[in-house]
Amino acid sequence: MIIKSRTNIKAIVSELENMKSEVDPNRINELEEEIKRIKYGSKSEDDSAYLINFHYDNDRYAIIHDLRIVYNKEKSNQVAQIDHLVINRALQCFVFETKSVFGKLEINKEGEFIKYFEDKPFGIESPIEQNNRHIDVLRKYIDEKEELVPRSFGRKLKIDYRSVILISRSAIIKRPFRFIFDTSMLIKDDMVKTYLNKFDKVNKNSFNEKQLRKFAEKLAKEHQPIKINYRKRFGLDKEQSCDECSASINERVMQYCLERPERFGDRVYCMKCQKKYQVTS
Numbered sequence: 001m002i003i004k005s006r007t008n009i010k011a012i013v014s015e016l017e018n019m020k021s022e023v024d025p026n027r028i029n030e031l032e033e034e035i036k037r038i039k040y041g042s043k044s045e046d047d048s049a050y051l052i053n054f055h056y057d058n059d060r061y062a063i064i065h066d067l068r069i070v071y072n073k074e075k076s077n078q079v080a081q082i083d084h085l086v087i088n089r090a091l092q093c094f095v096f097e098t099k100s101v102f103g104k105l106e107i108n109k110e111g112e113f114i115k116y117f118e119d120k121p122f123g124i125e126s127p128i129e130q131n132n133r134h135i136d137v138l139r140k141y142i143d144e145k146e147e148l149v150p151r152s153f154g155r156k157l158k159i160d161y162r163s164v165i166l167i168s169r170s171a172i173i174k175r176p177f178r179f180i181f182d183t184s185m186l187i188k189d190d191m192v193k194t195y196l197n198k199f200d201k202v203n204k205n206s207f208n209e210k211q212l213r214k215f216a217e218k219l220a221k222e223h224q225p226i227k228i229n230y231r232k233r234f235g236l237d238k239e240q241s242c243d244e245c246s247a248s249i250n251e252r253v254m255q256y257c258l259e260r261p262e263r264f265g266d267r268v269y270c271m272k273c274q275k276k277y278q279v280t281s
């Protein structure tokens with residue numbers, strides 16, 4: 001069962017397309033690159049989402065695509081941006097990270113990742129480590145939110161988290177022997193079923209279909225979508241600034257000044273400069 005589908009990028013792409021007529025001509029290329037990047041990233045995730053849905057859209061599994069969890073601890077936020085999540089009734093939770101790779105990908109015996117572009121090597125962040133951090137955030141988030149902790153007859157159940165890294169099927173992967181550095185959780189996306197079959201405890205159910213659905217729906221509700229202000233990023237949202245010192249000011253501060261023409265004379269000032277315009281008498 002699909003609990004949450006992939007985020008539709010159509011609205012974002014059309015917003016960006018519409019900005020083309022307004023944006024500074026020097027930044028058109030940058031804008032077009034951004035559109036391309038979004039479309040390309042979405043395409044490879046669509047491919048893996050398709051395969052995951054194809055194999056697991058049935059009553060034994062819950063599927064959540066695009067889950068962004070923000071774990072707030074001591075005023076610092078830790079974010080897990082999870083590409084896909086597949087949870088079975090044995091409460092095994094497969095956390096997927098997708099990486100689109102064209103050409104060669106090499107993992108050396110230290111576990112470092114090297115991508116090749118036109119035969120030139122580039123170091124990239126380890127998706128294994130990245131996904132482990134996502135799992136860590138997800139685990140802490142669920143553990144500390146009482147209503148999310150899975151239960152059966154009042155008894156707390158343990159979730160078995162498993163990392164899976166999906167690489168584009170056209171990539172060529174060079175990796176070390178497993179006993180030197182284990183990369184077995186990194187697979188081509190078309191191998192997803194074969195790989196998961198090795199771990200999938202299909203007959204050890206902790207949940208029935210209804211319980212699984214309820215658990216996954218609660219989790220999907222915790223999704224916090226990221227909002228990028230593209231208008232601001234491409235210089236179309238002119239920020240208000242103080243008429244005296246040009247410091248940027250927010251809308252609330254601007255409003256405060258405009259509501260007091262007798263004091264500020266229809267001008268806007270930052271909070272520091274406002275003090276110079278005290279109302280006497």
Ligand SMILES: [Zn+2]
Pocket residue numbers: 242243244245246247269270271272273274
């Ligand atoms: Zn000022």
